[in-house]
Amino acid sequence: MKRFDLNWPTLIFLVGLVGFFILFLFYPLWYAFVQSLVVDGRFTFAFYELMVTSPVYQESILNSFRLGMITTIATTLLSLPLAFLLVRYDFAGKGFLNGLILVPMVLPPFVGAIGMKQMFARFGSINLLLLDLGLIDQPVDWFGGGGFVGVVILEVLHLYPIMYLNVAAALANVDPSLEEAARNMGSRGFRLFRTVTFPLMLPGYFAGAIIVFIWAFTDLGTPLIFNYRQVVAVEIFNSIEDINENPMAYALVVFVLLLTVFFFYLSKATLGSRRYEMIARGYISSGSRPASRGMTVLIYAAMLSLTGIALIPHMSVFLTSIAERWFMAVLPQETTGRFYTMVFEHPMSLSSIEMSLMLSVLSTTLDIVLGIAIAYLLTRTRIPYKGVLDAMAMLPLALPGLVLAFGYLAGYSGTFLDARHYPVPLLVIAYAVRRLPYMVRAAYAGFQQTSMTLEEAAQNLGASRLRTLFQITFPLILANLVAGGILCFAFAMLEVSDSLILALKDEYYPITKAIYALMGRMADGAYLASAMGVFGMVLLIVSLFLAGRFLGRRMGELFRA
Amino acid sequence: MFGIKLENVTKRFDNVLALDRINLEIDAGEFFFLLGPSGCGKTTLLRILAGFEQPERGRVLFDARDVTDVPPHERNTGMVFQNYALWPHMTVWKNVEYGLTMRNMSQHARDQKVRRALEMVQMSGYAERSPNQLSGGQQQRVALARALVIEPGVVLLDEPLSNLDARLRLEMREQLQDLQRTLGVTMIYVTHDQKEALAMGARIAVMQMGKVAQIGTPRDVYRQPLTRFVADFIGEINLISGEIKSVEFEVVATTDVGDIRGQAGYEGVQVGDQVLCAIRPETIDFLSDENKTTDNVILGRVRRAIYLGEVEQFFVELASGDQVKLIQYGATMQHAQPGDEVRLGFSQQQVVVLRDEAEDRDEAV
Numbered sequence: 001m002k003r004f005d006l007n008w009p010t011l012i013f014l015v016g017l018v019g020f021f022i023l024f025l026f027y028p029l030w031y032a033f034v035q036s037l038v039v040d041g042r043f044t045f046a047f048y049e050l051m052v053t054s055p056v057y058q059e060s061i062l063n064s065f066r067l068g069m070i071t072t073i074a075t076t077l078l079s080l081p082l083a084f085l086l087v088r089y090d091f092a093g094k095g096f097l098n099g100l101i102l103v104p105m106v107l108p109p110f111v112g113a114i115g116m117k118q119m120f121a122r123f124g125s126i127n128l129l130l131l132d133l134g135l136i137d138q139p140v141d142w143f144g145g146g147g148f149v150g151v152v153i154l155e156v157l158h159l160y161p162i163m164y165l166n167v168a169a170a171l172a173n174v175d176p177s178l179e180e181a182a183r184n185m186g187s188r189g190f191r192l193f194r195t196v197t198f199p200l201m202l203p204g205y206f207a208g209a210i211i212v213f214i215w216a217f218t219d220l221g222t223p224l225i226f227n228y229r230q231v232v233a234v235e236i237f238n239s240i241e242d243i244n245e246n247p248m249a250y251a252l253v254v255f256v257l258l259l260t261v262f263f264f265y266l267s268k269a270t271l272g273s274r275r276y277e278m279i280a281r282g283y284i285s286s287g288s289r290p291a292s293r294g295m296t297v298l299i300y301a302a303m304l305s306l307t308g309i310a311l312i313p314h315m316s317v318f319l320t321s322i323a324e325r326w327f328m329a330v331l332p333q334e335t336t337g338r339f340y341t342m343v344f345e346h347p348m349s350l351s352s353i354e355m356s357l358m359l360s361v362l363s364t365t366l367d368i369v370l371g372i373a374i375a376y377l378l379t380r381t382r383i384p385y386k387g388v389l390d391a392m393a394m395l396p397l398a399l400p401g402l403v404l405a406f407g408y409l410a411g412y413s414g415t416f417l418d419a420r421h422y423p424v425p426l427l428v429i430a431y432a433v434r435r436l437p438y439m440v441r442a443a444y445a446g447f448q449q450t451s452m453t454l455e456e457a458a459q460n461l462g463a464s465r466l467r468t469l470f471q472i473t474f475p476l477i478l479a480n481l482v483a484g485g486i487l488c489f490a491f492a493m494l495e496v497s498d499s500l501i502l503a504l505k506d507e508y509y510p511i512t513k514a515i516y517a518l519m520g521r522m523a524d525g526a527y528l529a530s531a532m533g534v535f536g537m538v539l540l541i542v543s544l545f546l547a548g549r550f551l552g553r554r555m556g557e558l559f560r561a
Numbered sequence: 562m563f564g565i566k567l568e569n570v571t572k573r574f575d576n577v578l579a580l581d582r583i584n585l586e587i588d589a590g591e592f593f594f595l596l597g598p599s600g601c602g603k604t605t606l607l608r609i610l611a612g613f614e615q616p617e618r619g620r621v622l623f624d625a626r627d628v629t630d631v632p633p634h635e636r637n638t639g640m641v642f643q644n645y646a647l648w649p650h651m652t653v654w655k656n657v658e659y660g661l662t663m664r665n666m667s668q669h670a671r672d673q674k675v676r677r678a679l680e681m682v683q684m685s686g687y688a689e690r691s692p693n694q695l696s697g698g699q700q701q702r703v704a705l706a707r708a709l710v711i712e713p714g715v716v717l718l719d720e721p722l723s724n725l726d727a728r729l730r731l732e733m734r735e736q737l738q739d740l741q742r743t744l745g746v747t748m749i750y751v752t753h754d755q756k757e758a759l760a761m762g763a764r765i766a767v768m769q770m771g772k773v774a775q776i777g778t779p780r781d782v783y784r785q786p787l788t789r790f791v792a793d794f795i796g797e798i799n800l801i802s803g804e805i806k807s808v809e810f811e812v813v814a815t816t817d818v819g820d821i822r823g824q825a826g827y828e829g830v831q832v833g834d835q836v837l838c839a840i841r842p843e844t845i846d847f848l849s850d851e852n853k854t855t856d857n858v859i860l861g862r863v864r865r866a867i868y869l870g871e872v873e874q875f876f877v878e879l880a881s882g883d884q885v886k887l888i889q890y891g892a893t894m895q896h897a898q899p900g901d902e903v904r905l906g907f908s909q910q911q912v913v914v915l916r917d918e919a920e921d922r923d924e925a926v
Contacts, residue, residue: 200649
């Protein structure tokens with residue numbers, strides 16, 4: 001028997017795939033790395049020195065760290081109790097609450113920020129309401145500290161679902177008999193949690209914490225809207241214009257990249273060696289028990305109030321989008337639908353929708369083709385270096401969009417792919433590369449769940465391999481493919497950092513960039529931007545709903561590390 | 562060390578009766594077996610003893626103390642889980658030490674006890690290993706040490722050997738028995754493997770559908786099964802149905818293959834009862850000599866002979882169409898060949914006459 005299944009088509013595809021990854025994953029990063037160390041052909045550490053010595057950069061890095069840490073801690077404190085309630089108790093409507101948790105994710109945080117700014121402004125709804133009620137006699141500066149608090153709040157409200165998914169999965173994966181063994185040995189309560197449950201959850205928790213930290217650390221849109229400019233992401237964004245004169249941004253990008261790599265390495269080094277799903281399960285006790293009536297009420301109260309708070313940004317965006325006049329009043333004095341009509345009339349918003357649709361369709365197509373092919377190779381063939389292929393396809397999950405987009409912009413500047421002239425190819429590729437892991441995972445899961453004997457049966461009856469693939473396999477895993485495709489499409493439509501960085505000309509602005517640009521440009525930009533935000537929100541809700549219908553309960557798995 | 566008493570213990574899962582009025586008494590220091598097919602409630606019973614499940618009705622007594630509502634961590638039972646449930650984030654030493662730490666024992670006392678426990682299960686050299694660096698048998702021993710080190714009132718074992726390969730299983734059987742004897746601790750052992758229960762148990766409770774079908778020594782339950790289920794579940798048995806014809810000097814049943822004389826397997830045997838005559842395959846002989854006779858003689862034709870080395874199995878078709886299985890030891894001589902017309906003989910002592918209950922008939926596999 002041959003060691004590997006390598007025929008010419010496979011080989012050519014693999015070479016092409018590796019080429020693609022080299023060109024659009026490694027080369028841009030390498031380019032930024034080199035640029036940060038070499039100036040005019042001379043090797044220098046000057047920029048890294050500057051990063052450490054310059055008070056401006058020090059401040060930015062420190063702020064980003066604070067943002068990341070506080071967000072991580074706050075999301076942890078929110079998700080841990082939630083996970084315990086939802087994983088350990090059974091009650092009516094559990095599935096509904098599990099779905100509800102994901103709802104706040106349907107809005108990019110920076111769009112939420114637009115609405116929040118309106119609502120929490122000095123004379124915004126909240127202050128006016130509190131003044132009216134006589135609870136305060138001076139308007140409160142909610143987002144004091146130059147907007148830091150506002151950014152943190154939005155990051156937390158946006159990211160706690162992701163933390164929750166990881167924590168809940170980690171908790172659910174703890175073999176109940178391990179906890180029972182501890183109770184049998186005389187342990188209980190917090191001591192049991194500290195000595196057994198939490199250590200066992202640690203790998204899953206850590207994975208979630210890293211995602212949340214990196215996300216908050218590298219988020220670009222939210223600080224921009226709050227005009228909180230002293231963070232690494234904004235520094236990088238601002239230096240794009242004069243990148244040739246000031247290569248400082250390269251050093252910052254490399255810094256973010258190394259930070260990401262460091263965290264993932266850390267988690268692998270400390271936790272990767274521990275495999276906890278080691279022994280076959282014995283008696284399966286579900287680990288959950290029915291909630292008492294009081295407990296059910298408590299769970300609903302906690303979940304509904306949290307989701308209510310998390311949806312304030314969404315609500316405020318919606319209110320802003322329908323406000324004709326909203327000045328010194330708790331709610332808009334007059335409402336209007338004209339901003340929605342305007343979305344389809346204003347040249348920038350209209351073209352941005354067309355642009356986003358085109359980019360998303362193209363990038364999703366690319367994802368589907370690549371994703372299916374990679375998943376097929378991983379599950380159905382014996383090829384050398386499978387682990388490497390797997391790792392490469394999953395890598396973008398860990399890579400901040402900011403870093404990749406910046407690498408594209410800089411690395412392909414001056415070539416025929418230069419985003420300054422025509423950003424469409426790079427935007428499509430950026431979207432595709434960033435969402436490829438979702439598609440690979442969805443297809444991979446499908447292939448894995450489909451018994452190979454079904455394919456073998458077809459081949460046994462005379463169908464060729466390709467024919468089997470199209471007539472047997474694809475119909476069986478269609479749900480997974482559709483769900484993966486929908487997710488890729490939805491996230492491409494609302495991709496933030498790639499769009500902000502790569503789309504540099506008005507006529508090529510996708511939706512998110514247009515929202516950002518409109519905010520700054522017109523008198524009623526915020527209203528139009530909000531209307532577009534609502535449009536995006538609806539799109540994402542419908543997409544997630546559809547994907548959920550196809551994927552069922554496995555939906556959450558796509559968002560975990 | 563506890564003696565254990567269960568009074569009317571009943572447990573329901575989603576309207577399925579998992580345990581139905583269980584009454585059991587287990588003496589302090591006894592090695593007691595709960596035997597039954599999967600789903601019979603034996604594991605649930607064990608988990609009720611550990612406190613992981615609450616009985617819906619009934620009481621659990623450890624000696625005279627009612628522990629029905631006592632939470633697991635206050636029961637002082639040592640459980641060995643089917644999957645061992647060793648904490649993968651702790652070393653072997655830490656795993657064993659955990660229960661002592663929870664009992665706020667001094668460092669010195671803990672060290673001593675853990676060392677002794679590991680010695681007892683011959684795992685001293687593995688103290689600093691992590692559980693997933695151990696083989697199944699080694700993990701099993703650590704789980705045992707962890708349960709024993711806290712000097713529990715009762716050790717609860719949930720199919721502890723089911724994840725081991727056959728040879729290791731035999732080895733561990735002996736070690737477990739030795740440990741139980743040396744420590745004199747009460748042990749309750751759940752298994753679906755009848756051979757395990759017969760080989761190790763002092764007393765066995767055979768369970769069926771949430772009820773105790775029979776309690777007794779291995780010899781009792783094998784030789785004097787009380788129901789068709791017990792007869793079928795433990796070992797192999799031939800069942801020939803018939804009707805009681807006479808109960809005067811001995812129990813005689815009329816069957817399709819003639820009268821069969823046997824022992825009453827239930828109380829109040831009456832003429833006219835529908836019964837099953839249960840006969841173990843190893844108690845039936847070929848009567849090669851035409852003139853030789855015994856309590857029971859039936860005729861048949863050999864359909865199949867399976868040579869297994871130490872024994873040889875025969876399947877004999879009777880005139881009624883039923884098949885009877887025989888096991889002959891000392892399979893060096895040729896007893897019979899397929900196609901042979903044979904006379905089968907078995908003594909009246911070896912036949913247990915059981916009530917042929919409709920519900921039993923449905924459940925028996």
